[in-house]
Amino acid sequence: MVVAVLLGFVAMILSVVGMKCTRVGDxxxxxxxxxxxSGGALFLLAGLCTLxxxxxxxxxxTQEFFNPSTPVNARYEFGPALxxxxxxxxxxxxxxxxxxxxxxxxxxxxxxxxxxRPGPSAAAREYV
Numbered sequence: 001m002v003v004a005v006l007l008g009f010v011a012m013i014l015s016v017v018g019m020k021c022t023r024v025g026d027x028x029x030x031x032x033x034x035x036x037x038s039g040g041a042l043f044l045l046a047g048l049c050t051l052x053x054x055x056x057x058x059x060x061x062t063q064e065f066f067n068p069s070t071p072v073n074a075r076y077e078f079g080p081a082l083x084x085x086x087x088x089x090x091x092x093x094x095x096x097x098x099x100x101x102x103x104x105x106x107x108x109x110x111x112x113x114x115x116x117r118p119g120p121s122a123a124a125r126e127y128v
Contacts, residue, residue, distance in 0.1 A: 001049070001050065001054075004046045004047075004049035007045050007046035007049060008046040011039045011041075011045075011046055013039075014042060015040065015043070015099060017032075017039075018033065018035035018036025018038075019032070019036065020032060033103040034103075036103045037100050037103045039096075040095075040096045040098070041100060042096070043092050043093070043095055043096030044096035044097060044100070046092050046096075047090070047093035047096060048089070048093065050085060050088055050089040051086070051090075051093070053085070054082055054085035058078065058082055061076045061078065061082075
């Protein structure tokens with residue numbers, strides 16, 4: 001879980017640096033896109049680490065609950081923290097995937113806009 005928190009912190013910093021609206025870092029849109037994609041990948045990894053840690057603890061709680069040698073008054077049950085952890089993992093992976101998918105690729109970035117070419121005028125068309 002500590003690794004997930006550290007990865008999330010680094011991902012947050014990289015994502016802020018990679019945003020188009022910030023003037024931090026390189027002004028090249030391709031470099032900013034790559035920085036944002038790396039932040040998204042780290043968010044995905046942080047979500048996966050969170051999901052692993054929370055699910056592992058849920059498995060231990062389930063095994064302890066069904067262990068016949070555990071006293072009834074000492075058994076744990078799923079609490080709100082597990083559900084918050086699963087939701088946080090899902091949101092981190094969803095946000096990381098959105099960040100990775102919405103950043104432009106180098107071939108999609110246009111350095112100059114396409115020239116406007118008007119269509120044929122109505123007078124140039126002939127109707128039969």
